[in-house]
Amino acid sequence: MMLIFVATLSLPLLIKKPIDLPPIISVELIQITDQTNIPFAPKAKKIIEKVKKKQEKLVSEQAPPKKVKKEKPDAVPLPEEKNEIVKKIKEKKQNPERIEDEVKQVSEFEKDEMFDPNSIAALIDKSKEEQATTTQKLDKVTQSQDSSMNLSGLTLSEEDALKAQIFGCWSIPLGLPYNENLLVRIKLKLKPDGSVIKTEILDHARMNKPGQGFYKVLAESALRAVQMCQPLRVPTTGYERWKDLQLNFDAREMLEG
Amino acid sequence: MKFSKNYKNIFLAMFLSFLLSACATQTSTKKIDSQIQGDVYTGTDTVEYLADGVPDRVFFATNESVLTTASRETLRKQAAWLRKNPDVTVVLEGHADERGTREYNLALGERRANAAKDYLLTYGISSSRASVISYGKERPVDSGSNPLAWSKNRRSVTVKAN
Amino acid sequence: MKNKIRLLFAILLILFPFKSLALIEVDITRGNLSPLPLAVSSLSSSENDKEALQKELDIKDIGLEISKIVENNLKKSGLFNPLSKDAFLQKPDIAHLKPRFEDWALIKAQALITGKVNFQDEKLRVEFRLWDVLAGKEMLALAFTTVPKNWRRVGHIISDKVYERLTGEKGYFDTRIIYVSEKGPKTQRIKKLAIMDQDGFNTKYLTLGNELVLTPRFNPTNQMVTYLSYFKNLPRVYLLDIETGMQEVVGDFPGMTFAPRFSPDGKKIIMSFAMDGNSDIYTMDLENRIVERITNHPSIDTSPSYSPDGKYIAFNSDRSGYQQIYVMKSDGTKVKRISFGKGLYGTPVWSPRGDLIAFTKLHKGKFYIGVMRTNGKGERLLTENYYQEAPSWSPNGRVLIFYRETKTDSKGEGFSAKLWSIDLTGYNERLVETETDASDPSWSSLLSN
Numbered sequence: 001m002m003l004i005f006v007a008t009l010s011l012p013l014l015i016k017k018p019i020d021l022p023p024i025i026s027v028e029l030i031q032i033t034d035q036t037n038i039p040f041a042p043k044a045k046k047i048i049e050k051v052k053k054k055q056e057k058l059v060s061e062q063a064p065p066k067k068v069k070k071e072k073p074d075a076v077p078l079p080e081e082k083n084e085i086v087k088k089i090k091e092k093k094q095n096p097e098r099i100e101d102e103v104k105q106v107s108e109f110e111k112d113e114m115f116d117p118n119s120i121a122a123l124i125d126k127s128k129e130e131q132a133t134t135t136q137k138l139d140k141v142t143q144s145q146d147s148s149m150n151l152s153g154l155t156l157s158e159e160d161a162l163k164a165q166i167f168g169c170w171s172i173p174l175g176l177p178y179n180e181n182l183l184v185r186i187k188l189k190l191k192p193d194g195s196v197i198k199t200e201i202l203d204h205a206r207m208n209k210p211g212q213g214f215y216k217v218l219a220e221s222a223l224r225a226v227q228m229c230q231p232l233r234v235p236t237t238g239y240e241r242w243k244d245l246q247l248n249f250d251a252r253e254m255l256e257g
Numbered sequence: 258m259k260f261s262k263n264y265k266n267i268f269l270a271m272f273l274s275f276l277l278s279a280c281a282t283q284t285s286t287k288k289i290d291s292q293i294q295g296d297v298y299t300g301t302d303t304v305e306y307l308a309d310g311v312p313d314r315v316f317f318a319t320n321e322s323v324l325t326t327a328s329r330e331t332l333r334k335q336a337a338w339l340r341k342n343p344d345v346t347v348v349l350e351g352h353a354d355e356r357g358t359r360e361y362n363l364a365l366g367e368r369r370a371n372a373a374k375d376y377l378l379t380y381g382i383s384s385s386r387a388s389v390i391s392y393g394k395e396r397p398v399d400s401g402s403n404p405l406a407w408s409k410n411r412r413s414v415t416v417k418a419n
Numbered sequence: 420m421k422n423k424i425r426l427l428f429a430i431l432l433i434l435f436p437f438k439s440l441a442l443i444e445v446d447i448t449r450g451n452l453s454p455l456p457l458a459v460s461s462l463s464s465s466e467n468d469k470e471a472l473q474k475e476l477d478i479k480d481i482g483l484e485i486s487k488i489v490e491n492n493l494k495k496s497g498l499f500n501p502l503s504k505d506a507f508l509q510k511p512d513i514a515h516l517k518p519r520f521e522d523w524a525l526i527k528a529q530a531l532i533t534g535k536v537n538f539q540d541e542k543l544r545v546e547f548r549l550w551d552v553l554a555g556k557e558m559l560a561l562a563f564t565t566v567p568k569n570w571r572r573v574g575h576i577i578s579d580k581v582y583e584r585l586t587g588e589k590g591y592f593d594t595r596i597i598y599v600s601e602k603g604p605k606t607q608r609i610k611k612l613a614i615m616d617q618d619g620f621n622t623k624y625l626t627l628g629n630e631l632v633l634t635p636r637f638n639p640t641n642q643m644v645t646y647l648s649y650f651k652n653l654p655r656v657y658l659l660d661i662e663t664g665m666q667e668v669v670g671d672f673p674g675m676t677f678a679p680r681f682s683p684d685g686k687k688i689i690m691s692f693a694m695d696g697n698s699d700i701y702t703m704d705l706e707n708r709i710v711e712r713i714t715n716h717p718s719i720d721t722s723p724s725y726s727p728d729g730k731y732i733a734f735n736s737d738r739s740g741y742q743q744i745y746v747m748k749s750d751g752t753k754v755k756r757i758s759f760g761k762g763l764y765g766t767p768v769w770s771p772r773g774d775l776i777a778f779t780k781l782h783k784g785k786f787y788i789g790v791m792r793t794n795g796k797g798e799r800l801l802t803e804n805y806y807q808e809a810p811s812w813s814p815n816g817r818v819l820i821f822y823r824e825t826k827t828d829s830k831g832e833g834f835s836a837k838l839w840s841i842d843l844t845g846y847n848e849r850l851v852e853t854e855t856d857a858s859d860p861s862w863s864s865l866l867s868n
Contacts, residue, residue, distance in 0.1 A: 154443055162445055170450030171529065174498040175586035175817070178844065187442070213587030220551070224529055225450065227553040246444045253448045255844075320741065320763075322696075355824070358765035358779050358808045359859070360634065360678040361735060361742055363647075363654075364691065364698040364719040367675060371696025390654065391675060391693070395631060400605035400834065402805075402826035 154242060158235045165233040170225035172251050173217050180214070182251040184222045192239045194231035199223060202246075222249040297325050298408035303398045307415065311338045314414040315373055319354070319407075322368040324376060332373060335415055336380035346418045349374050351391040352398075354407035359393060366391030373413040388418070454500040455585065457493070458528035461486045461504070462547065463512035468538040475538075475567050482511060482536050485545075488574025489532060489581070491618060492592045496582065496818075497847030502528055511535075515548060520555045528552050532581060536573075542566060545573050549581050559584045571620060576867055591813035592617060595863045596820065597635045597644055598838060600624065601856040605827065605834045612646060614661065617862070619852045625659060634678060634809075635659075637863040640685035645669065647677045656690050658705075670703050670710060678721045683729045689713070691721040700734060700751075713751040724768045724776075725749065726793070733757075733767040733776050733793075744778055746793065757795030762787075766809050769793075771864075772816035775843075779808040779821075788821050788841065801845045814864045817843050820851060822858040 154162070176182060189198040201207070201223070207216040226232075226247070234242055292300035296318035305313045313335075315328035324332070339345060351370030353362035370389040377387055399406035462482030464472075472481045493499040507514075508522040515533035523531050534547030542564050549559040561580055565573060572593055579590030600613040610632050612625040625644075626632050631654075635646035642661045647654060656669040656679040669676065669688050677698075679690040686705055691698045700713040700723045714720040718738035725732055733746050744758040744767045758764040762782025769776055773793075780787040780800065786807045789800040807823040820840045827834045836858045838851035851860070 154445070159445055163447065163449075166445075166447050167449045168451070170447060171455050172450040172452055173586060174452060174454060174844075174846075175588060185444075215587070217585060217587040221450075222447075224551070224553045225447075228529075242443055244442055246442050247447050248444055249447045249450075251450070254450060254452055320737075355806065356784075357763075357781065358722070358735070358742070360691070360722045361719065361737075361765050363633075363675070363677050364693060364721050367693040367698065368696045368719065375696070389674075389696070390652065392631075395608070395633070397606055400827050400831040401829070 154235065158242075161233045166225055166229055166247065169229040170249065171221060172254055173214075173221050176214050176218060176251060176255060178255045180212075182218060182255065184215070184219045184249040186219075186222055186226065186247045186249065188226065188232075188245045188247065190232060190234060190243050190245060192234075192243075194234040196226055196230055196232070199226060218249070218251060222247070225249070292405060293408050295325070296321075296408065297327075298405075298411070299327060300409075303409050303412075307335065307417065308338050311335055313416070314412045316408065317369055317411040317413070319356070319411065320365070322365065322372045324372055328373075329376060332376045333380060336377050336382055339377070339382050339386065340380075344419075346386045346388075348416045348418050349377075349387055349389050350396075350414045350416055351389065352396060352410055352412050352414070353394050354410045355394045355397060355402075356407060357394065363391050363393035366393045369411075369413045373415070387415075454494075454498055455529055456500045456502055456527050457530040457532065458502050458507060458523055458526065458552075459486045459490045459493070459504075460507060460509070460514050460531065460533045461511045462534040462536045462545070463510075463515055464536040464538070468536065471538050472543075472567065476570060478570070481543075481570060482534070485534075485536065485570065485574040485577070486532075488571060488618065489578045492575065492578035493581065495618075495849065497842055498582075498586060502526055515546075518550055518552075520550070520552050523550075523552045530558070530581075530585065532577070534577070538567070543570060543573065545577075547577050547580075549584055571616065572866065575616070575618075579865070579867075588817060589815045589865070591815045591818060591862075591865070593866045594814060595637075595866070596838075596851070596860050597625075597637060597863070598822075598853065598857045598860040599632060599635065600853070601836050601858055602628075605831070612644070612659070613853070613855075613857070614644075615853070622854050625661065625664065634859050634861075636680050636861045638681045638685045639683060639864045643681075643685070645679040645681060645688055645690075647679065656688065658688075670708065676701075678723065680724055682725050683727050689723045689725065689732065691723070700732070713749075714747075714754075715751075722766050726769045727771050727773045731769075731793075733769050735765050735767060744776065744791075744795075746776075757791065757793070758798075759795060760798055768810055768812060770812050770816040771814055775816070777810040777812065777819055779810065788819060790819075790843065799845070801841050801843075802839075802848055807839070809859060811861045813862050819843070820860045820862055822860060824858075 185202040187200040187202060188196055191197055201219050203215075206212055207219055209215070232245075292298060292302075298316040301312075303314075307313050311334045312331045315324065315331050317323070317328075339347070349370040351366030351368065351373075353365045353369075357365070367389065370391060374384075374387045374389055378384060394410070397406070397410040398412070399409045401407075461480070462485050464480075464482045469480060469482075473479060478484055490501040494501050506526045508525070509519055511533065512535065514531070515535055518531055518533065529552055531550040531552050532547060533550070534545060537544040543566070544562065544564045546562040547560070548557055550556070551558045559580060561577075563573075563576065575593035578592040582588070582590035582592070594617045595614055596617055597612065597614045600611045601608050603609045609628045611628040612632050612635050613622055614625060615622040626648075630651075631649040633647040635644050637644055644659045644661060646657055646659065648657045648666075650657070650668075654675045654677060655672065656676040657666050658669055659666045669679070669690070672692055673694070675693045676690050677693070679688050681688060682702070687702045688705065689700065689702045692701045697717055698719045698721050699715060700720045702711045702713060703709070704711075713723075713732070714734070714736075716736070716738055718736050719742075720734055720736045720738075722735040723732050724734070730749055731746055732749055732751075733744060735742055736745050737743070738745075739756065742763040742765050743756055744764045745754055745756050747754040757776070758778070760780070760782075762780050764778050764780050766779045767776050768778070770790075775790045776793055777788065777790045780789055785803050786805070787800040788802050788807060788810050789798060791798040801819070804823050805826055807821055810819040810821040812819060818840055820838060822836055822838050824836045825834060836856045838853055838857045838860045839848065840851050841848040851857075
């Protein structure tokens with residue numbers, strides 16, 4: 001009995017990276033509700049924009065616990081969102097280090113939307129943000145039930161579009177040694193229109209390692225590709241999902257072939 | 258009767274002409290084939306003579322420096338002639354065909370010339386009378402790019418030095 | 420029991436990977452393998468300097484000529500695509516001070532080279548800059564001085580620096596190639612030693628053609644060359660000083676010595692010596708003239724080549740019955756065969772990077788130039804031809820130069836020998852232009868270091 005239990009729990013572990021998961025219906029539905037089901041959508045949008053602006057400065061944000069209690073998920077009929085909100089409560093309890101940010105955020109919120117039932121819309125988007133930001137802390141325990149609800153991946157078509165674009169921009173340096181590790185990982189911070197705010201090369205130390213001179217050249221070529229391809233072919237919505245993106249440039253396939 | 262006889266004649270004529278033409282081609286290919294046996298040139302196209310009946314050269318198979326029966330016979334004739342002319346000294350020039358790398362061919366030419374020289378020595382010619390030089394693939398006698406030309410180039414040539 | 424289950428649950432949750440909600444990662448596994456487009460602007464120079472240099476060197480616009488050398492070098496490497504100057508929007512002098520990156524990005528240049536040349540006190544003073552057009556910043560800036568007659572080397576040095584910055588590897592442009600110049604009928608070829616800049620300019624003949632000369636090789640450390648000469652009909656290894664033209668025979672061997680090379684420190688010659696028909700490998704120290712025997716085997720041992728650290732020697736031997744490649748320690752011990760494929764193997768030559776050995780292979784009537792790792796594994800054939808052999812490495816271990824011969828037709832005509840080069844990856848096979856037919860090429864080390 002225990003074994004079966006353990007097995008079922010570990011099933012999500014066996015599923016591969018989010019990229020490979022099929023499009024999640026829940027994501028699309030949320031988008032639809034954004035536009036049609038919520039009566040005071042325009043106002044919510046304003047709040048969302050403001051929140052996004054904050055996002056750029058703060059590492060993570062969370063609505064204050066107080067706010068959560070006021071929520072009533074009646075305006076949004078989707079069961080998954082209920083889960084999210086419930087989860088949020090759990091989350092907040094487990095993330096004491098975010099209190100500072102919370103405090104800031106609280107003041108903003110309290111200023112703009114006191115007891116506004118339509119803040120549900122804002123909260124829905126916020127919940128997405130929070131999930132996106134919390135995932136960056138790898139040692140956190142949450143959302144086990146959520147592994148099937150991949151709110152932070154790109155759809156296959158979105159991914160293909162971006163890939164196709166960058167394939168066209170990347171001039172792979174021809175002089176690279178064919179039998180070395182040719183992987184360059186670049187983290188990007190993007191604007192909603194797909195232009196790049198910031199780039200960061202992971203494995204930065206390798207750029208100056210002796211005998212790895214080609215790595216610097218490879219990394220520079222990847223950066224050039226990103227520069228050339230601006231604005232990147234990003235999805236039209238769901239900015240929160242992809243505003244932080246990591247591109248893994250691997251020249252091996254091209255050179256070995 | 259006459260009719261069938263005519264046919265017979267015509268038939269016979271045709272048959273004979275076929276036979277003859279076949280023979281002709283056979284002899285021409287035979288001619289080339291007969292010049293190479295076991296990858297060693299056996300013809301006389303490029304052969305010169307140190308004296309009447311004394312051919313100046315022996316030939317080798319690809320990558321080999323082994324002396325064939327014919328080669329040994331030639332060298333015996335050369336030895337005999339050298340004994341008769343004790344004042345003559347010779348240089349044995351070793352060569353290789355062009356179907357190999359240059360440096361290895363230099364070594365191969367040297368080996369071939371030495372093989373010929375060693376055989377002469379066994380017939381009483383003193384070592385001081387015969388020196389060796391290799392030209393590798395540098396001095397082909399036939400500039401063609403075909404097996405026959407190459408076989409003519411795989412040689413050791415005995416040249417009068419004085 | 421319930422508590423235990425809860426504990427286990429908690430533990431399992433802790434162990435769950437965060438992957439499902441990790442940062443989005445997109446794998447970029449394709450790009451285009453075309454040469455990097457870049458722009459080489461003319462180097463700017465003042466009108467006075469231009470006039471003075473025209474008098475001195477008979478060149479109209481030295482800045483333009485130097486930029487052409489750079490363009491040519493980079494293009495021939497197969498890694499870069501220098502764009503046509505017709506499309507350039509900025510003038511050389513302004514571009515060198517402050518390029519308008521948008522102008523250059525407009526013509527699709529991803530990198531830009533600018534510079535200027537001054538002629539002062541009988542010297543050329545050159546300054547150049549390499550810019551990253553897309554990032555909008557300077558990548559490299561260097562200045563150096565030299566005498567006017569070295570003006571072509573200026574172009575080669577700039578090419579090397581740019582190549583190094585953009586590929587992470589040292590360049591190979593400020594180098595020379597020594598080879599055998601050939602003329603005449605196949606049965607009686609006239610051969611001379613010739614030397615030229617790697618881009619084909621400044622050809623000089625070092626011998627007169629009166630005697631057969633073969634397989635010249637550079638000393639990696641100075642201006643000496645070793646080669647085989649049939650002077651006075653005695654094939655022996657010689658040394659030649661390029662500067663003075665002086666020649667001297669190496670040692671006093673009673674028989675043919677051939678296939679010479681220098682040791683990496685330039686102090687020894689390694690070669691084959693044939694005695695009684697058998698060829699073995701010997702070394703001679705150029706200072707104390709001590710001769711050492713390295714192989715002692717009744718087979719043909721030839722074409723020796725040192726590893727760049729001088730500890731090992733690769734060579735060609737037929738001790739197994741046919742030509743194969745062997746590696747041994749430099750004292751001749753621990754001989755190990757490393758070629759095991761089908762066919763005959765010859766002319767092993769150790770890469771300056773130490774990681775590969777290039778060779779010639781003959782199989783089923785076809786000649787191949789290939790490389791293998793120093794343990795014999797990873798054999799890769801780069802090119803196939805009716806006849807080709809004797810690869811020599813560029814000093815950065817990236818490019819191989821070798822020679823090819825063509826068939827003669829039934830009339831015995833149509834024979835030619837030419838130098839060719841190919842990139843280690845098997846790409847960019849190209850003819851190396853020479854004034855005459857050519858064979859036995861050898862690549863020098865970088866002239867500037």
